[in-house]
Amino acid sequence: MASISLTLTDEQRALKAGVAEICKRYPGEYWRELDARREYPEAFVSELTKAGYLAALIPAEFGGAGLPIADGALILETIHANGGNAAACHAQMYIMGTVLRHGGEAQKRKYLPKIATGELRLQAFGVTEPDSGSDTTKLQTTAVRTGDRYVVNGRKIFISRALQSDLMLLLARTTPVDRIARRTDGLSVFLVDIRGLKGLEIRPLRMMMNHSTNALFFDDMEIPADSLVGEEGRGFSYILDGMNAERVLVASESVGDGRWFTERAVAYSGQRVVFGKPIGVNQGVQFPIAKAHMAVDAAALMRDKAAALFDAGEPCGAEANMAKYLAAEAAWEAANACIDCHGGYGFAEEYDVERKFRECRLYKTAPVNNNLVLAYVGEHVLGMPRSY
Numbered sequence: 001m002a003s004i005s006l007t008l009t010d011e012q013r014a015l016k017a018g019v020a021e022i023c024k025r026y027p028g029e030y031w032r033e034l035d036a037r038r039e040y041p042e043a044f045v046s047e048l049t050k051a052g053y054l055a056a057l058i059p060a061e062f063g064g065a066g067l068p069i070a071d072g073a074l075i076l077e078t079i080h081a082n083g084g085n086a087a088a089c090h091a092q093m094y095i096m097g098t099v100l101r102h103g104g105e106a107q108k109r110k111y112l113p114k115i116a117t118g119e120l121r122l123q124a125f126g127v128t129e130p131d132s133g134s135d136t137t138k139l140q141t142t143a144v145r146t147g148d149r150y151v152v153n154g155r156k157i158f159i160s161r162a163l164q165s166d167l168m169l170l171l172a173r174t175t176p177v178d179r180i181a182r183r184t185d186g187l188s189v190f191l192v193d194i195r196g197l198k199g200l201e202i203r204p205l206r207m208m209m210n211h212s213t214n215a216l217f218f219d220d221m222e223i224p225a226d227s228l229v230g231e232e233g234r235g236f237s238y239i240l241d242g243m244n245a246e247r248v249l250v251a252s253e254s255v256g257d258g259r260w261f262t263e264r265a266v267a268y269s270g271q272r273v274v275f276g277k278p279i280g281v282n283q284g285v286q287f288p289i290a291k292a293h294m295a296v297d298a299a300a301l302m303r304d305k306a307a308a309l310f311d312a313g314e315p316c317g318a319e320a321n322m323a324k325y326l327a328a329e330a331a332w333e334a335a336n337a338c339i340d341c342h343g344g345y346g347f348a349e350e351y352d353v354e355r356k357f358r359e360c361r362l363y364k365t366a367p368v369n370n371n372l373v374l375a376y377v378g379e380h381v382l383g384m385p386r387s388y
Helices: 010-024 028-037 042-050 069-081 096-102 105-117 235-271 283-311 317-347 353-364 370-381
Strands: 122-126 142-146 149-160 167-173 187-193 200-205 213-224
Touching: 010 042, 010 069, 028 353, 069 235, 069 283, 096 105, 096 187, 096 235, 122 149, 142 167, 149 167, 167 235, 187 235, 235 283, 235 317, 235 353, 283 317, 317 353, 317 370
Parallel strands: 122 167
Antiparallel strands: 142 149, 149 213, 167 187, 200 213
């Protein structure tokens, strides 16, 4: 039976302290410099990997720590609460879940131990396309079986970390639309070794935040047939199966952001003196920060509920989606309260507020748009008519 603990265990406190200790070695200056140059946080990711934190959810039999998702959530929340950005590596936690749950034994033994040690990186997730967006069933990238290989053609957009990954999880159509019974049929998942792969072009995109984002182009890209994960045509269900984990983990990053913003706002409002008194005594400053704090704490509770259900093997789609929505909204509320509190200094790079402000805004849009979460809750939780 799923249950929520309101306090951290001794092991979780040690886990949090270990992650926080690493984060101390990568202060705001480190992230600002990378942001200015749009560079990948190689040193930070490498240290997290060596410490075993990115292998937290990989079972011990494959070289990981075998921790529950609640602990994975704590790792990511701690990184963001300490001013870092786990988006550079969070996909390594949840992408491998598709391979773990649906891959063959040979795939798991070949790849998971190397992912756990960092010998191989699996941080690229090739799903989104320019013309389909959130309507994954309409994606047009194709993978056609030819003997012992698949030939892939098409394109993807907003795919992060492709240049920093050795492997990519790719979703492509293996059965034409006119030959499927249901719109969710005919899609397949592939675990692709993209190192030096012919027929793959990666074009970096300069985005509002430093997420190493790219457009991908596949031109008769050939991959081995054993790249297929699970059964051909069942890829959509495999991807959905991993989304609850993704929602819980991304919600945790937003919770961490929210805590960082409120902590910074509280500290600054007590130090900044205007008209002879700290600005924190003014209700116009104090109340938005207090509201943001309550929203972040409430979102964290929903995240904890979703994580508890996930770890207990119980249905958690509604809770995972609601956690992602509430956490993203709470972080954005905290971000605005923080930047308002700082005034002009909130827009100065050296305070890190503007960087975190840009970074946290993403999670209202991706990896699932908050409007789609509302549609999901309306239809699948409340039983209302489908709205899209």
